[in-house]
Amino acid sequence: MGYERINFEADSARAVDDEKLKRALVNVTNRFRSARNKASSEVPGWDELRALGREIKKETIENLDRYLLMLEENVKKAGGHVHWAGDGEEACAIIIEIARKNNVKSVVKSKSMATEEVELNTALEAAGIRAVETDLGEYIIQLAGEHPSHIIAPAVHKTKDDISRLFSEKLGIPYLSEPEELTKVARERMRSEFLNAGMGISGANFAVAETGTIVIVENEGNARLTTTVPRIHVALAGIEKIIPRYNDLSLFLTLLARSATGQKSSTYVSFITGPRRKTDKDGPEEFHLVLLDNGRSGILANEQTRESLYCIRCGACLNNCPVYRKVGGHSYGWVYSGPIGAIINPQLLGIDKAPELPFASSLCGACRDVCPVKIDFPRVLLELRHEVKESKAEKGKGLELFIERLSFRLWRTIVTHEKLYGAISSLMYHLQTPFRGKGGSLGSLPYPLSRWTQDRDFPAIAGTPFRERWKKLKREIGQGGRNRNL
Amino acid sequence: MRVYLFVTCLVDTFFPGVGEGMVKVLDRLGVDVEFPRAQTCCGQPAFNSGYREDARAVAGRFISVFGNALKESRDEETYIVCPSGSCATMLKVYYKELLANYPEQLDKLETITKRTYEFSEFLINVTKTADVGARYDGIVTYHDSCHLLRELGIKDEPRRLIEAVRGLEFREMEMHDACCGFGGTFSIKFPRVSVSMLDEKIDCIVGSGADTVVSSDMGCLMNIGGALSRRNIPVKVMHIAELLAQTGSERG
Numbered sequence: 001m002g003y004e005r006i007n008f009e010a011d012s013a014r015a016v017d018d019e020k021l022k023r024a025l026v027n028v029t030n031r032f033r034s035a036r037n038k039a040s041s042e043v044p045g046w047d048e049l050r051a052l053g054r055e056i057k058k059e060t061i062e063n064l065d066r067y068l069l070m071l072e073e074n075v076k077k078a079g080g081h082v083h084w085a086g087d088g089e090e091a092c093a094i095i096i097e098i099a100r101k102n103n104v105k106s107v108v109k110s111k112s113m114a115t116e117e118v119e120l121n122t123a124l125e126a127a128g129i130r131a132v133e134t135d136l137g138e139y140i141i142q143l144a145g146e147h148p149s150h151i152i153a154p155a156v157h158k159t160k161d162d163i164s165r166l167f168s169e170k171l172g173i174p175y176l177s178e179p180e181e182l183t184k185v186a187r188e189r190m191r192s193e194f195l196n197a198g199m200g201i202s203g204a205n206f207a208v209a210e211t212g213t214i215v216i217v218e219n220e221g222n223a224r225l226t227t228t229v230p231r232i233h234v235a236l237a238g239i240e241k242i243i244p245r246y247n248d249l250s251l252f253l254t255l256l257a258r259s260a261t262g263q264k265s266s267t268y269v270s271f272i273t274g275p276r277r278k279t280d281k282d283g284p285e286e287f288h289l290v291l292l293d294n295g296r297s298g299i300l301a302n303e304q305t306r307e308s309l310y311c312i313r314c315g316a317c318l319n320n321c322p323v324y325r326k327v328g329g330h331s332y333g334w335v336y337s338g339p340i341g342a343i344i345n346p347q348l349l350g351i352d353k354a355p356e357l358p359f360a361s362s363l364c365g366a367c368r369d370v371c372p373v374k375i376d377f378p379r380v381l382l383e384l385r386h387e388v389k390e391s392k393a394e395k396g397k398g399l400e401l402f403i404e405r406l407s408f409r410l411w412r413t414i415v416t417h418e419k420l421y422g423a424i425s426s427l428m429y430h431l432q433t434p435f436r437g438k439g440g441s442l443g444s445l446p447y448p449l450s451r452w453t454q455d456r457d458f459p460a461i462a463g464t465p466f467r468e469r470w471k472k473l474k475r476e477i478g479q480g481g482r483n484r485n486l
Numbered sequence: 487m488r489v490y491l492f493v494t495c496l497v498d499t500f501f502p503g504v505g506e507g508m509v510k511v512l513d514r515l516g517v518d519v520e521f522p523r524a525q526t527c528c529g530q531p532a533f534n535s536g537y538r539e540d541a542r543a544v545a546g547r548f549i550s551v552f553g554n555a556l557k558e559s560r561d562e563e564t565y566i567v568c569p570s571g572s573c574a575t576m577l578k579v580y581y582k583e584l585l586a587n588y589p590e591q592l593d594k595l596e597t598i599t600k601r602t603y604e605f606s607e608f609l610i611n612v613t614k615t616a617d618v619g620a621r622y623d624g625i626v627t628y629h630d631s632c633h634l635l636r637e638l639g640i641k642d643e644p645r646r647l648i649e650a651v652r653g654l655e656f657r658e659m660e661m662h663d664a665c666c667g668f669g670g671t672f673s674i675k676f677p678r679v680s681v682s683m684l685d686e687k688i689d690c691i692v693g694s695g696a697d698t699v700v701s702s703d704m705g706c707l708m709n710i711g712g713a714l715s716r717r718n719i720p721v722k723v724m725h726i727a728e729l730l731a732q733t734g735s736e737r738g
């Protein structure tokens with residue numbers, strides 16, 4: 001798909017100035033974070049559970065081919081259809097084809113990051129098929145024509161007032177200030193959509209290889225309706241959503257609910273194995289599972305970054321990330337944001353589309369602390385940074401990149417030659433004089449350090465570096481004996 | 487017991503007082519301190535920026551300088567101590583990554599990393615001392631440097647050292663473990679984001695009512711200190727080694 005190159009620097013700089021966004025982000029990340037911290041501390045051996053989750057994911061991803069075939073076989077056995085989509089366009093084409101064959105004019109959708117990823121709504125619309133989001137957050141951003149800014153709370157960037165205005169403008173209703181009233185309006189609209197829709201489209205939180213079961217977690221009940229009321233149910237799932245055994249679900253459902261929202265369990269957990277059986281009272285007549293690659297097999301092939309595929313999309317890394325907390329989801333330029341976005345957007349889109357993202361982190365590691373599958377973010381980010389520099393990903397940055405490369409080469413020469421290192425630091429000491437400000441520190445420096453000194457003072461180089469003080473120091477401690485008060 | 491100081495390039499060049507602080511404290515504890523003069527940098531700036539080949543050249547040099555120093559020492563109890571959680575992380579965690587395809591270097595690295603400690607970790611876990619005989623009359627809060635806390639898992643050690651200082655009142659700040667926004671080149675690649683993270687840190691420091699903020703990394707402290715001085719906020723910035731070197735006679 002024709003994505004422009006992601007511009008994190010410009011977008012994030014805009015975002016940090018947005019006071020409304022700032023408040024919304026602090027609120028939501030604080031709320032999710034404390035809920036998650038509480039919920040995880042209630043479970044004895046939480047860290048062991050995370051380690052187990054990681055182990056299982058690792059084994060699954062390493063044997064993905066085998067598990068995928070097992071999944072396909074078992075979905076078919078249960079009477080479902082399985083489709084393989086190499087990329088987003090293919091996924092959309094498959095889904096549109098299913099709709100056409102069945103003369104479907106309108107579809108309802110439950111929340112799914114995969115459908116956001118392939119821009120299914122746009123494709124459906126272009127094919128003349130009406131698609132309505134039924135998750136409240138997704139409904140809001142669909143009305144607004146925006147992208148989700150958080151994995152589990154797509155409309156977190158919107159305030160209550162924003163939503164009231166949006167509803168009034170787009171739905172032609174009076175301004176409603178109470179969230180309950182807004183929810184009621186949305187519900188009423190959706191009810192008729194559910195009844196008219198010829199097809200329900202969902203994502204999948206997990207796909208169980210052993211049984212061919214699709215598992216969907218949610219809190220609003222809309223996904224259950226989406227997957228049962230219309231005649232056809234299509235689930236779109238990334239190939240990494242697979243888990244081997246039905247028995248693994250209790251672990252992953254616990255990890256997901258507690259990490260995502262701090263709930264013991266999500267309000268609705270739907271287990272879907274094939275279409276309606278003769279004995280079932282309800283359910284769709286047809287069930288289709290579309291398995292999406294869209295760059296995932298590329299990640300699989302990269303041993304160093306493969307663990308990016310362990311993610312179960314709980315959003316905990318976003319809520320714990322000090323960068324996400326400031327810049328919000330849209331700065332990451334694509335559907336995935338926060339730490340997980342910083343590592344998978346460049347890998348799924350191609351590193352040349354998002355070469356800045358692996359650098360959009362202070363490497364503080366707070367994400368790794370909470371990730372239920374213990375993705376080692378700093379290590380993966382560092383690996384990707386290396387790949388960016390080794391590739392042609394930044395070729396647009398000609399001169400800047402050239403200067404950077406040269407600087408590191410120069411630095412390397414300096415710090416591998418002690419005498420040169422000493423001489424340069426003494427030279428710099430003298431050169432800094434005109435930049436000295438109050439208290440001796442440096443108030444304004446030329447580019448690139450101007451980017452520091454714009455809002456912060458920079459420390460001055462010491463007149464006598466430690467190496468030059470050492471001899472004297474050594475004499476002093478040598479003479480005075482032990483345990484003196486120096 | 488002998489310690490080879492790795493003061494880090496930042497301390498050597500900008501903050502030699504931190505190195506002096508380490509020397510004073512270690513000497514007080516009866517440790518024989520040495521400074522291998524050929525040392526410069528560990529290579530972290532290049533590694534974190536994706537320039538692994540440059541980083542490797544610098545790392546190779548570090549390994550040979552400190553490898554030779556260790557060889558010279560006849561003391562069984564010989565260590566390398568460094569006043570930075572971040573540089574200690576580079577040595578103890580990321581050198582393995584950087585040198586993964588260089589088995590020869592990896593062998594030498596083994597002997598170095600198992601003797602390498604961050605300063606507060608060394609005091610508490612090797613010298614087994616929390617009270618290093620310091621005195622400081624002030625209200626102190628502590629900023630957890632990310633790498634020390636989350637890569638090396640060191641949280642209580644600096645606090646135990648701080649709390650044992652005479653005359654000092656310790657106050658934990660809100661969000662003490664939140665990143666200050668430094669992140670090495672991150673701070674100049676994305677200055678607006680970095681500073682907005684820093685804003686929140688400064689609020690927490692001021693909110694604690696402390697007159698001195700202490701940390702274990704000059705990277706964080708030059709970031710925090712740079713904002714405090716720019717904004718004329720009268721909170722002192724001190725590396726833990728400088729704090730522990732205080733005897734109470736410094737003021738007036």
Ligand code: SF4
Pocket residue numbers: 151259310311312313314315316317318340370371372373374375
């Ligand atoms: S990377 Fe980990 S913490 Fe982040 S969304 Fe995925 S599972 Fe959750």
